[in-house]
Amino acid sequence: MRKRLAGLAALLGVFSLGGGVARAENITFWTWRQEDKGAYNKLFAEFTTAHPGIHVRFRAFPPAQYQTIVSTALAGGKGPDVLHTRAYGGLEQLATPGYLVELTPQNDPELANLPASARAALAVRSTGKIYSFAFSSQTLGILVNRQILAAAKVPEPGTWAEFIAACKAIKAAGKICIANGTATGWMDEVLAGDLTGPMLGKQFFKDVVAGKTTFKDPAYTAALGRLLALRPYMPPGYTGIDYPTAQQLFLSGRAAMFIGGSWEIANFRRQNPKLAMDFMAPPAPAANRPRLVSTFYDGGYAVVHASKHQQAALALVRFMGTKTFGDQLGAMLGDVSPIKGVKLADPTLAKVAAMASESVPYIMAVSFRYENPTGSELLQGALQKMFAGSMTPEQVGATVTEGIARYYKPFQGK
Amino acid sequence: MTRRRPLPPKVRRGLWVACLLAPAAAVMTLFVVVPVLGAFADAFRSFQGPRPTGWVGLANLRDVLFVAPYAAATWRALGHNIVVLLSLMVVQNGLAYLIAFALLKALPGHRVHQVIVFLPVVLSAIVVGILWKLLLNPIFGAVNETLALIGIQGLPWLGDARTALGSIIAANAWHWMGFPALIFLAAMQRIPREALEAARIDGATDRVLLARIIWPLVAPATTIVVVLTFIGSFNWFELPYVMTGLEGSPGGATDVLGLLFYRTAFGAVSSGLEDFGHGSALAVLMFVVVAAVSAVALRVLRAREIEL
Numbered sequence: 001m002r003k004r005l006a007g008l009a010a011l012l013g014v015f016s017l018g019g020g021v022a023r024a025e026n027i028t029f030w031t032w033r034q035e036d037k038g039a040y041n042k043l044f045a046e047f048t049t050a051h052p053g054i055h056v057r058f059r060a061f062p063p064a065q066y067q068t069i070v071s072t073a074l075a076g077g078k079g080p081d082v083l084h085t086r087a088y089g090g091l092e093q094l095a096t097p098g099y100l101v102e103l104t105p106q107n108d109p110e111l112a113n114l115p116a117s118a119r120a121a122l123a124v125r126s127t128g129k130i131y132s133f134a135f136s137s138q139t140l141g142i143l144v145n146r147q148i149l150a151a152a153k154v155p156e157p158g159t160w161a162e163f164i165a166a167c168k169a170i171k172a173a174g175k176i177c178i179a180n181g182t183a184t185g186w187m188d189e190v191l192a193g194d195l196t197g198p199m200l201g202k203q204f205f206k207d208v209v210a211g212k213t214t215f216k217d218p219a220y221t222a223a224l225g226r227l228l229a230l231r232p233y234m235p236p237g238y239t240g241i242d243y244p245t246a247q248q249l250f251l252s253g254r255a256a257m258f259i260g261g262s263w264e265i266a267n268f269r270r271q272n273p274k275l276a277m278d279f280m281a282p283p284a285p286a287a288n289r290p291r292l293v294s295t296f297y298d299g300g301y302a303v304v305h306a307s308k309h310q311q312a313a314l315a316l317v318r319f320m321g322t323k324t325f326g327d328q329l330g331a332m333l334g335d336v337s338p339i340k341g342v343k344l345a346d347p348t349l350a351k352v353a354a355m356a357s358e359s360v361p362y363i364m365a366v367s368f369r370y371e372n373p374t375g376s377e378l379l380q381g382a383l384q385k386m387f388a389g390s391m392t393p394e395q396v397g398a399t400v401t402e403g404i405a406r407y408y409k410p411f412q413g414k
Numbered sequence: 415m416t417r418r419r420p421l422p423p424k425v426r427r428g429l430w431v432a433c434l435l436a437p438a439a440a441v442m443t444l445f446v447v448v449p450v451l452g453a454f455a456d457a458f459r460s461f462q463g464p465r466p467t468g469w470v471g472l473a474n475l476r477d478v479l480f481v482a483p484y485a486a487a488t489w490r491a492l493g494h495n496i497v498v499l500l501s502l503m504v505v506q507n508g509l510a511y512l513i514a515f516a517l518l519k520a521l522p523g524h525r526v527h528q529v530i531v532f533l534p535v536v537l538s539a540i541v542v543g544i545l546w547k548l549l550l551n552p553i554f555g556a557v558n559e560t561l562a563l564i565g566i567q568g569l570p571w572l573g574d575a576r577t578a579l580g581s582i583i584a585a586n587a588w589h590w591m592g593f594p595a596l597i598f599l600a601a602m603q604r605i606p607r608e609a610l611e612a613a614r615i616d617g618a619t620d621r622v623l624l625a626r627i628i629w630p631l632v633a634p635a636t637t638i639v640v641v642l643t644f645i646g647s648f649n650w651f652e653l654p655y656v657m658t659g660l661e662g663s664p665g666g667a668t669d670v671l672g673l674l675f676y677r678t679a680f681g682a683v684s685s686g687l688e689d690f691g692h693g694s695a696l697a698v699l700m701f702v703v704v705a706a707v708s709a710v711a712l713r714v715l716r717a718r719e720i721e722l
Contacts, residue, residue, distance in 0.1 A: 064660075068680040071464035071688055089687050093463035183573045185661045186684035237552025239664055240570025245551060369687070372678075373483055376685040377661075385665040388575060403483050 025312045028057045031084035032066035035267075039332035047319045054312045056082075074099040079304050081313040085132045087121040087297040089370040094302075095124050095131040101303040103130045107314055110321025110339075118338040121297035125370070132300030133321050136335040139262040139356045140194040140294040146276040148175050148256040156280055158291065160199075160226065163283040167233035170256045177233035179255035181241020182387040185380030189364060191259045192383055195230075196223040197294040197360045199285045205360050209367050211410020214401040215375075216394070224386065224393035231387065239388050251275060262352045263298070266334025279348050281355050293355045296362040297338065371407045378403040450701065456694035463688060474695035478678075484692060488699075490666060491674040498583055498670065499647035506587035507594045507639055514598035515624055528599075532592035539589065543656025546585035547572065550657075572658055575667035582657050582668055589653075590646075594639045601635030602628060630718070637715035641708055648704050651676070661685070671700050 029040070037058055044056035059080065061069050067090060073079035074094065085091050085100070094100055105111055111119060111130060118134035149156070149166070152173040157163040167177035182188050200223055207213045208220075215221075235241050235249060250258040251272045258264065259282075268277055281291035301320045303313040319325060326337030330344045336353050344350040361367065368375025378400045385391035391399075405411035421429070457474055459466045478484045513531055517524050534542065549556050550571040558568030571581040605628065613627050629636075651672035654662060660682050662669025677686055679693020 063683055065680075067683070067688065071680075075464035086683075090681075093687055097463045097465035099463070099465075181570075181573065183570075183663055184659065185663060186682075189684070235553060237558070237568070237570035237573065240550070240552040240573025242659075245553065249553070365684075369685075372687055372689050372692075374686055377682075378483075380685055381661060381665045384663060385575075388573075388664060390575065390665070406483070 025054045025309050026057060027054060027081035027307070027309045027312050027316065028059055029082045029084070029316070030070065030080040031058070031060050032063040033084065034060035034062075036060075036333055039328075042332070043325060043328060044316075047316060050319065051312070051315055054309075054315065056316060070094070074304065074306070077306055079306060081304055081307040081309050082316050083132075083302045083304055084135070084299055085122070085302045086299045087132070087134070088365060089374065091122055091132055091300070091302075092124050092370060095129075096126075099305055100131040101305050101307075101310060101314070103133060103303075103317070108133065108318055108321065110318050113321055113323065113326075113339045113341075115338060115340065118297055121366070122300040122302075132302035133317050134297045134300045134338045135320065135329070136263075136298040137338045137353075137356060138296055138298050138362075139336070139352050139359070140190060140197070140282070140362060141261065141352070141355065142194070142280050142282060143250065143258040143260055143264055143268065144278050144280055145250065145253060145256050146278050148173075148253065151175075152256070157283050159287050160283045160285050164229060164233075167230070171233055176235050176249060176255040177257060178230060179235065179246040179250040179258045180260075181235055181238040181246055182384050183240055184243040184246075185384060186376070187243050187246070187260070188383040188387070189376055189380050190261060192224065192227060192379070193294050193362045193364070194259050194261075195227060195282050196220070197362075198282055198289065198292040199223040199226065200360070201289075201292070202360050205363055205367075208363070211408070214411050214414050215397045215404075216401050216414070217397070221393040221397040224383075224396055228386070228393075239384070247271075262334075262336060262349070265348055265352070269334070277348075279352055290358065293359045294362040295356050295359040296365045368404055368408075373403045373406070375400060375404055453694045453697045453701075456690050457698040459691055459694075461688070461690045464690065466690075470691065474691045475699070478692055478695045478699065484678075487666070487669065487674055488671075488696065491662070491669045491671045494579060494662075494668065494670045495648050495650065497579060498586075498650055499644060501580075501583045502586060502590075502643050502647055503640070505583070506591050507643060509587070510591050510594035510639075511598050511624075513591070513595045514602055515620070515628065517595070517599050518602045528596075531595050534589050535592040537589065539652035540656055542585060542589045543653050546581070546588075547657045550581055572668075573664050575664055578658055578664060578667045582653050585657065586650075586653055594643070597635045597639055598632060601632035605631045633715070633719040637712065637719065640715060641711055644711060645704055645708060648672075648700060671696065675700065 029044070031040070037060060040058050044058065048055055067086065070079065070083065071094070079099075083094075083100070085094060091100075101107075103111060110133070114134055118137065119130050122132040122134050123130045144156070148170060152166075152170045152175070154166040154169050155162075157166040170177040180187060180191055200219060204213070204217070204219055208215065208217070213220075231238065235246075235255065241249075246255075246258065247264075247268075249255040251268060253275070258268075262279065265277075265279060268275065281293050284291045301317045303310060303317055307313050321339065323339055323341050326339035326342035329335045329337045330342060330346065330349055334346065334349060336342075336344065336349055336356070344353055364375035364379055379396070382391055382396040382399045386393060386396050401411050401414065405414070420426075456466070458469055458471060460468055460470045460473075478488045517528055517531075537545075548554070550558075552558055552568065552570040552573065555568070555571075557571070561568040569577055571577050609631070610623065610627065613623055618627065649672055650670050654668050654670055654673055655676075658664070658668040660673055660677050662673050675693055675696040678689050678696055681688040
């Protein structure tokens with residue numbers, strides 16, 4: 001009898017071990033990008049082929065509520081196994097309290113595929129530890145309707161003076177030159193970051209981050225002041241034009257240019273495939289200066305610390321760090337993956353990637369979105385007032401500097 | 415064998431009432447009392463992301479009330495809430511009172527008008543917000559297109575700091591006017607016909623009737639309308655959120671306490687970070703203001719009510 005029981009126990013042991021090897025693991029991936037569902041499910045199917053037994057469930061939440069939903073879930077010990085995280089301050093808020101697994105060269109050798117700036121964007125500043133794998137690099141620039149430019153006999157403007165002249169010609173031809181309005185705060189920051197980047201140059205960004213200068217610097221306020229010259233070329237009632245209206249003006253061919261970023265390319269193509277759209281770098285302040293684009297990282301993929309399937313989740317994040325994944329992300333979603341050696345078949349995306357190699361950081365997102373009030377928060381409201389004429393560029397600079405000075409010592413007393 | 419003495423009727427009734435109330439009380443405790451107490455506790459804590467890191471006493475409350483740049487935003491938002499309250503009280507409730515009187519007169523077609531006046535109330539605030547945002551769009555909007563027909567160049571209603579808050583208040587009045595109108599109408603219909611007819615025989619005009627006879631007699635309805643308008647104005651969120659965004663654009667011209675609280679506590683995708691400590695401090699302030707003023711208003715307004 002004892003022998004039979006021992007045999008049964010051994011058999012059960014073998015079965016349970018076998019079960020451990022072949023047992024299916026279901027892991028969940030949370031994101032704010034509902035529109036990417038089809039592409040991600042296709043990529044996850046490939047992952048499952050490479051990792052039999054691990055199935056990934058895609059779950060998307062509205063972008064505006066995403067961070068709140070994630071925070072609440074993680075604080076309650078729940079949440080997914082793999083998470084789409086924001087970069088910079090948004091990541092620190094989740095990583096510092098210990099909700100995410102640290103990614104190291106040991107558990108995620110694919111980190112070596114990323115440039116240093118991408119690793120830094122998804123790291124906690126105080127420790128330098130990385131918690132998320134950067135998924136997309138974004139480049140600020142100008143989306144142009146080539147057809148309108150050709151009809152107005154306007155070549156691509158390379159300098160600020162040419163840009164203003166082009167707008168004048170386009171307006172004379174009966175079209176709106178710039179689709180953007182100022183009713184959506186974050187788009188105002190994009191517009192300002194996009195166009196002031198080449199005016200300020202790389203040194204200004206280094207100096208302001210080092211605390212050698214502030215946003216009261218005459219160079220910064222002068223650059224903001226130049227933006228006011230755009231007002232006659234924006235849509236009528238531009239202070240009431242929000243982001244969706246601006247998009248529609250551009251997509252419907254009523255406006256020649258949309259000052260935005262590379263994230264719009266795929267979306268605009270989907271909405272109007274016939275649009276003769278191109279992406280160009282912002283104009284240089286003068287003929288002898290470079291047309292620098294501004295760049296930042298959108299976010300990354302992270303493993304949740306409370307996950308019961310950490311190894312499977314790490315395997316997925318490693319898969320998302322491969323060149324093959326990056327290639328497909330570009331091909332299917334129009335995202336410019338920061339993974340080294342990624343091939344972009346789309347000529348516009350390839351152009352964007354080439355522009356991004358010589359760039360300045362999108363300053364507020366990269367350096368002043370870590371504490372409240374963030375530089376973005378301060379700048380966005382102030383820019384709306386500046387475009388409406390109720391604030392001067394100098395007042396904008398002072399508002400931003402004094403707000404940031406609350407937690408940023410180099411700005412205090414300046 | 416001893417027989418159990420039956421419980422006194424008062425106790426039995428009390429137990430019965432307690433049994434009936436228990437489910438509702440449990441739900442209220444779980445979904446209202448516990449979160450409110452949680453928000454109270456969070457107002458005295460500091461946070462790192464969603465995780466509390468320690469107790470900070472009154473620091474969060476002090477920051478949102480007296481320390482720059484939080485204080486400026488709080489007082490500006492509070493000021494806007496007061497403007498909203500006063501405007502809605504005058505425009506929305508004033509017009510509702512006049513409409514109720516017009517409906518009371520039972521003019522031809524009054525039943526259709528009653529439905530028309532009440533119809534927007536059943537729409538969701540999100541739908542109303544989107545609808546008015548489209549109507550007020552400076553380029554595609556029907557308002558400016560109509561003005562253009564008569565040679566007037568419309569304004570960017572929601573993009574101009576001088577008109578943005580007023581535009582949302584107008585949308586709110588359009589949405590909710592039917593509700594106070596119905597409350598006033600019901601109250602007016604309770605007034606004995608003889609009282610109104612006697613006043614008419616004495617030569618009272620509509621104006622006199624509205625100001626001297628009906629107004630004091632609809633005091634209980636006024637109490638409800640005033641208190642609900644106050645609570646609604648201080649919890650204003652959906653309409654400004656949909657029409658001008660979480661930042662209270664342009665440049666904070668439509669920022670109210672509800673938006674400020676949400677933005678502070680939960681952050682915004684492309685600008686702010688989560689800050690549950692300061693957000694909870696704002697929530698507590700809003701709760702205290704609404705509860706205290708509502709209690710005082712109820713006491714004051716009830717004192718002027720007349721039993722019919």
